[in-house]
Amino acid sequence: MLHTFVAYVEDLPGVLTRVASLFRRLNININSLTVGHSERAGLSRLTLVCEASAEAGHRIRASLFKLENVVDVDDIAQAPNVTRELALIKIATTPQNRSRIFDLVEVFRAHIVDLAPESLMIELTGVESKIEGLIEVLHEEDGQILEICRSGKMTMRRGHHISSVVKAMGVAADEAVEKPAEEDVTGEPE
Amino acid sequence: MVKTAKTQAPNNPPARLTGAEIMWATLEGEGVTQVFGYPGGAILPVYDALRKFPIHHTLVRHEQGAAHMADGYARASGKVGVAIATSGPGATNLVTGIATAMLDSIPIVCITGNVSSKVLGTDAFQEVDITGITLPVTKHNFLVNRAEDVAPAIRYAFQIAQNGRPGPVLVDITKDAQQATAEFDFAAAKPRPHRPHPMLNVEEHGLEQASELIRNARRPVILAGHGVIESGAEKQIYALAERAQIPVALTLLGLGGFPASHKLNLGMMGMHGESWVNHAIQEADLLIACGMRFDDRVTGTLSTYATKAKKIHIEVDPAEVNKNVKVDVALMGDLREVLELLLPRISGRDGSAWIKTIEASKGEVAVRDIKNLPDSGHLYAAHVINDIWRITGGKAIVVTDVGQHQMWEAQYYHHEWPRSLITSGGLGTMGFALPAAIGAKFACPDKEVWVIVGDGGFQMTAAELATIVQEGIKINIAIINNGYLGMVRQWQEFFYEKNYEATPMVSPDFVKLADAHGIKGLTVRTRPEVAEAVNTARSATGTFLLNFKVEKEDSVYPMIPTGSSLHEMIRRPEKG
Numbered sequence: 001m002l003h004t005f006v007a008y009v010e011d012l013p014g015v016l017t018r019v020a021s022l023f024r025r026l027n028i029n030i031n032s033l034t035v036g037h038s039e040r041a042g043l044s045r046l047t048l049v050c051e052a053s054a055e056a057g058h059r060i061r062a063s064l065f066k067l068e069n070v071v072d073v074d075d076i077a078q079a080p081n082v083t084r085e086l087a088l089i090k091i092a093t094t095p096q097n098r099s100r101i102f103d104l105v106e107v108f109r110a111h112i113v114d115l116a117p118e119s120l121m122i123e124l125t126g127v128e129s130k131i132e133g134l135i136e137v138l139h140e141e142d143g144q145i146l147e148i149c150r151s152g153k154m155t156m157r158r159g160h161h162i163s164s165v166v167k168a169m170g171v172a173a174d175e176a177v178e179k180p181a182e183e184d185v186t187g188e189p190e
Numbered sequence: 191m192v193k194t195a196k197t198q199a200p201n202n203p204p205a206r207l208t209g210a211e212i213m214w215a216t217l218e219g220e221g222v223t224q225v226f227g228y229p230g231g232a233i234l235p236v237y238d239a240l241r242k243f244p245i246h247h248t249l250v251r252h253e254q255g256a257a258h259m260a261d262g263y264a265r266a267s268g269k270v271g272v273a274i275a276t277s278g279p280g281a282t283n284l285v286t287g288i289a290t291a292m293l294d295s296i297p298i299v300c301i302t303g304n305v306s307s308k309v310l311g312t313d314a315f316q317e318v319d320i321t322g323i324t325l326p327v328t329k330h331n332f333l334v335n336r337a338e339d340v341a342p343a344i345r346y347a348f349q350i351a352q353n354g355r356p357g358p359v360l361v362d363i364t365k366d367a368q369q370a371t372a373e374f375d376f377a378a379a380k381p382r383p384h385r386p387h388p389m390l391n392v393e394e395h396g397l398e399q400a401s402e403l404i405r406n407a408r409r410p411v412i413l414a415g416h417g418v419i420e421s422g423a424e425k426q427i428y429a430l431a432e433r434a435q436i437p438v439a440l441t442l443l444g445l446g447g448f449p450a451s452h453k454l455n456l457g458m459m460g461m462h463g464e465s466w467v468n469h470a471i472q473e474a475d476l477l478i479a480c481g482m483r484f485d486d487r488v489t490g491t492l493s494t495y496a497t498k499a500k501k502i503h504i505e506v507d508p509a510e511v512n513k514n515v516k517v518d519v520a521l522m523g524d525l526r527e528v529l530e531l532l533l534p535r536i537s538g539r540d541g542s543a544w545i546k547t548i549e550a551s552k553g554e555v556a557v558r559d560i561k562n563l564p565d566s567g568h569l570y571a572a573h574v575i576n577d578i579w580r581i582t583g584g585k586a587i588v589v590t591d592v593g594q595h596q597m598w599e600a601q602y603y604h605h606e607w608p609r610s611l612i613t614s615g616g617l618g619t620m621g622f623a624l625p626a627a628i629g630a631k632f633a634c635p636d637k638e639v640w641v642i643v644g645d646g647g648f649q650m651t652a653a654e655l656a657t658i659v660q661e662g663i664k665i666n667i668a669i670i671n672n673g674y675l676g677m678v679r680q681w682q683e684f685f686y687e688k689n690y691e692a693t694p695m696v697s698p699d700f701v702k703l704a705d706a707h708g709i710k711g712l713t714v715r716t717r718p719e720v721a722e723a724v725n726t727a728r729s730a731t732g733t734f735l736l737n738f739k740v741e742k743e744d745s746v747y748p749m750i751p752t753g754s755s756l757h758e759m760i761r762r763p764e765k766g
Contacts, residue, residue, distance in 0.1 A: 017322070065388055066509060
């Protein structure tokens with residue numbers, strides 16, 4: 001099954017190696033991995049997606065916790081969540097097909113972020129199937145896709161939930177937690 | 191397990207010291223009095239500063255020896271062992287010793303020098319990425335390139351090494367960090383409090399379930415592992431066994447955690463465990479696994495392992511729970527603490543019928559036992575080891591290597607006390623015994639220390655004989671010399687049609703080798719000579735080497751072949 005781990009890790013050299021090495025040792029391929037700053041200074045947040053048996057989830061989470069630089073680990077798995085991926089797609093264009101691609105971009109609620117005489121760049125945010133959907137129709141449009149850059153998945157649980165471990169460390173987001181949970185306002189399909 | 195390190199903050203106010211001096215001062219503050227190491231270019235500033243500190247340094251002959259000595263020191267004392275090496279080959283030579291400590295959860299701190307931070311990553315002379323290399327075989331490691339980071343890194347390393355499930359930590363210090371100066375403040379370098387593994391969880395519900403299972407069990411067995419010793423839970427295991435009258439089976443590393451002479455002690459389980467132990471496990475309706483990890487050497491084939499038994503697992507490392515064997519109740523926490531919570535719920539129970547059944551299954555086996563065989567003119571390793579046990583009153587610290595002699599030791603030297611057997615279980619590192627014994631002797635100078643080692647393993651680290659002489663320490667060395675890599679030969683006999691490829695081994699005359707080092711020795715060929723030889727070794731003032739020329743093609747019985755069930759054993763053939 002597909003596992004989605006969200007982890008808070010210390011923002012230090014070598015930490016990503018330690019996390020990646022754990023999966024390497026178990027001979028598990030990482031499908032996607034995104035890392036960036038979190039709401040707390042000095043802590044990065046990563047979302048890691050991998051394919052492993054259902055039982056492996058417990059052991060991977062337990063083993064991640066054993067890494068000194070890992071502060072918290074959440075196995076999102078079946079929990080209600082919002083998952084997004086960002087894609088940049090560069091496509092070769094001609095004056096003939098450009099307007100049709102503009103239409104597609106509109107339908108997918110994507111954006112044109114760069115327009116050159118012979119190509120354009122599309123930015124799209126959404127769930128994996130939406131990004132794959134756009135890529136598929138772009139292929140059908142005879143447009144030659146020159147480059148695809150995908151961020152990998154980012155995941156956040158829905159509702160009040162925040163990391164209890166990070167909260168215990170005195171996270172600055174206490175106030176935000178008191179507010180009622182907001183719906184996924186973008187309302188995009190999942 | 192949360193141990194409060196016995197730290198004695200140096201009295202002097204914060205002073206400006208070099209990184210090298212800070213390293214020693216921090217070790218001193220952590221209570222270190224003994225280190226094992228080998229100098230070299232990138233660690234020279236550290237060695238230059240050594241004379242200013244009340245710490246004894248033992249010069250080893252190979253860095254692998256330094257890591258094993260730190261390991262043996264830690265196993266014998268329960269304290270953190272420390273090894274020091276230079277960059278490059280010095281550091282890589284430590285790796286086998288670090289992995290040995292990792293697999294057996296031994297708290298050691300290894301300190302390596304590295305090239306100056308300005309040339310890190312340039313393939314400078316004797317540069318190696320040792321933090322990269324040791325990443326999978328340490329609990330954690332540090333690359334320190336500023337003098338002010340030395341003390342916090344070392345103090346943090348000591349905390350990591352000892353807490354939770356213990357293990358090795360490496361601190362790599364660049365040469366310029368050793369040479370630069372910084373303010374040294376031991377107290378300020380204290381790490382943040384240890385964070386227990388967040389998945390550790392002992393719930394009321396789990397304790398209730400566990401005590402219910404124990405109450406209702408008819409054929410329970412306690413499986414006691416290394417965690418008993420590491421957690422210091424010997425008294426609690428004893429209380430559990432006595433109160434509920436539950437027999438105790440031990441893993442190799444658990445030996446000594448429950449007295450061998452106790453009537454509830456079944457002995458060692460697993461591949462070379464006695465038949466009644468493994469039968470009891472296979473017949474059990476409840477297994478209470480205490481600080482053990484269901485290693486493949488103790489379970490045999492998992493699909494047929496203890497299928498009739500419910501399982502309770504008390505374990506400090508949540509990653510071990512349900513890894514090999516699916517358990518019914520998991521109590522994730524420090525073994526001693528969990529047993530303290532569990533014990534008040536356990537009341538007296540009558541275990542006599544089950545104990546009688548197990549006793550009855552011993553009958554024919556005890557007669558078959560090699561130590562009861564009449565003297566046939568052949569010298570058997572089992573005889574030698576059993577005699578050493580008898581003569582030392584079981585009071586020695588025995589350090590074994592890996593192979594047949596290791597299993598015979600486990601079978602024929604009966605351990606009453608924790609930390610009286612030191613052996614490489616998880617990694618199975620040949621060459622471990624001699625250096626680990628040196629470490630154990632430094633930890634317990636008043637104890638009698640015996641090395642039991644094969645002719646193969648002895649030659650892997652025999653150079654440490656010179657270390658023994660230079661340090662003037664007294665240990666006793668028993669080489670179980672059968673002219674083969676015995677355990678491999680045994681596998682070739684059983685599973686490779688006696689194709690003894692690369693296992694017959696020519697060795698030097700070990701007594702002459704000892705003599706060349708200034709160590710006295712004796713060769714022993716017959717059983718009647720054994721007792722006198724052992725006594726000669728014990729009463730000698732210095733280290734003494736006994737070269738026991740034993741039966742060449744003897745095998746360790748019983749044996750569960752890999753891939754077989756726990757009850758499918760190869761038994762000792764009847765002698766005609």
